[in-house]
Amino acid sequence: MGNTVIELKSLSRSYGYGEGTTYALKNFDLTVKRGEFIMIMGPSGCGKTTLLNIIGLLDRPNFGSYILDGESVARLSGRKKAGLRSKKIGLIFQDFNLIPTLNVLDNVALPLTYAGIKSRSKRYIAADKILKRFHLEKREYFLPFQLSGGQKQRVAIARSLVGNPEIILADEPTGNLDSRSAHIVMEELKSLHEDGNTIIMVTHNPSLTTYATRVIHMLDGHIDTDVKTVADQDLPQPVSVHFGRANLDRKNQATEEAETPDISIDIKEEVKSTNKSKRKSNKVKKLQKKSARKKKKETL
Numbered sequence: 001m002g003n004t005v006i007e008l009k010s011l012s013r014s015y016g017y018g019e020g021t022t023y024a025l026k027n028f029d030l031t032v033k034r035g036e037f038i039m040i041m042g043p044s045g046c047g048k049t050t051l052l053n054i055i056g057l058l059d060r061p062n063f064g065s066y067i068l069d070g071e072s073v074a075r076l077s078g079r080k081k082a083g084l085r086s087k088k089i090g091l092i093f094q095d096f097n098l099i100p101t102l103n104v105l106d107n108v109a110l111p112l113t114y115a116g117i118k119s120r121s122k123r124y125i126a127a128d129k130i131l132k133r134f135h136l137e138k139r140e141y142f143l144p145f146q147l148s149g150g151q152k153q154r155v156a157i158a159r160s161l162v163g164n165p166e167i168i169l170a171d172e173p174t175g176n177l178d179s180r181s182a183h184i185v186m187e188e189l190k191s192l193h194e195d196g197n198t199i200i201m202v203t204h205n206p207s208l209t210t211y212a213t214r215v216i217h218m219l220d221g222h223i224d225t226d227v228k229t230v231a232d233q234d235l236p237q238p239v240s241v242h243f244g245r246a247n248l249d250r251k252n253q254a255t256e257e258a259e260t261p262d263i264s265i266d267i268k269e270e271v272k273s274t275n276k277s278k279r280k281s282n283k284v285k286k287l288q289k290k291s292a293r294k295k296k297k298e299t300l
Helices: 048-055 078-088 104-114 120-133 149-161 179-194 206-211 250-259 267-299
Strands: 004-015 022-033 037-041 063-068 089-092 167-171 198-202 214-219 222-228
Touching: 004 048, 022 048, 022 198, 022 222, 037 048, 037 179, 037 206, 048 167, 048 198, 078 089, 078 104, 089 149, 104 120, 104 149, 120 149, 149 179, 167 179, 179 198, 179 206
Parallel strands: 037 198, 037 214, 089 167, 167 198
Antiparallel strands: 004 022, 004 063, 214 222
């Protein structure tokens, strides 16, 4: 496993045609090492969000190359990009993007459906585990409107991590939060970075750069300044993720199975067992009623 996880070369992204062409990124170069915590800053319209969308495989450049973990993404189909994104990249948005009709547990478990985990019980076990990390286990059955802004953002972070990605992309994750909630979210991101995740975060808040190992200022679609605050050899040990699997990596899954007896049963078997118990209960009730009628007749 090489030390470089993302490599962008001569990347350009333009909008419009002819004289109306506007460049969000122009001849943009960037190399990201595993375990870095990069803060991207700059004025509105300088290309920060466009850059994040391209790295997150939500957008594509007009020119240039994007190498992700040693593989060019240029010729990948939309389906392959979605699969790669679900296994390798966690996305955190400023406005949370939680589904309002789903409770917290279902919101967090949803990405595992797209990652190919068919067992509902396994999805719920993984979602419950990550929610406990963020102290949200008592909010699992709340709907998003019942949560505070800080709680919604922590749910969004939990959702981005449930598939055990290596790379976390955060677009202004504290932009809609008060200072206390913002501090809690940043401490969570700091903890994730210390665990070995590579984090790329867009922000307008200069006070948050104390969390970063590298601060990039963008201007007019290119890098204006690029400052490293931590040497490569001092970065956290990168997380070990098996990207070829649709579920969690083997080591984590083995540990999870050992720590979680009996609850990861197949959902169909659980339904069958429940129905069988109901039929038995109904049969007992009928016998009890029949016995009561017989005793009443004998009394009369």
